[in-house]
Amino acid sequence: MDEIRLDKYLWAVRIFKTRSDAADAVRNNKVTVNGSYAKPSREVKLGDVITVRRQQVTYSYKVLDLVSSRQPAKNVPLYCLDITPQEELAKLNVPRETIFVFRDRGTGRPTKKERRELDSLMDGICYDD
Template structure:
């Protein structure tokens, strides 16, 4: 298949379509939903799914509480393989280090409720109530 990537400075594409083509989201509707919820910003401003993104724009994408900061390098209106999708953007160095730190934090994080199985017992309920009341 022919994947035409436009790197012209005046090239533009809808943000939801670009996010889908760059493989940040599996479907275009998921991309549009994330944009609609304010999890995607262009130049620091929240946008609508119909907003055009241009080559050179700085896009912030929040996926599962991890923020990607990428500079748009190209436009492609079809979804291709990952090797093609990675040529559409370049992640900033600050974003890359913050993402790596978050991944490391998540590896070592212990979920407090992981030890609990099923409904709390009567004793567990008393402990929970004592903490929630602040006794």
């Protein structure tokens, strides 16, 4: 075996939970192989670098060996090497800014004035998404 479908490989090495999830991600340009977008049927070869974008993090994997059946989690390092840069993994630990406005129990919904104050407070926060 010297080549295998991209979607099948991503599923076999447990990057995606199902093969259809892997195929959808590839079709939606969330997966690149050696820096170029691919189709789910693209053949993966030894040494290829696969990048997968999930939310704000871009994971990178190097193909070490080809496998067509789903592997146990302990065997995955035999088939692919996680080469994700540390700065990408650091994005997972960034605390999210949240605002919690305390309201006394039983006071009901905010008045128009309170709502405008809440909206102006929320407008001051920048979101990446």
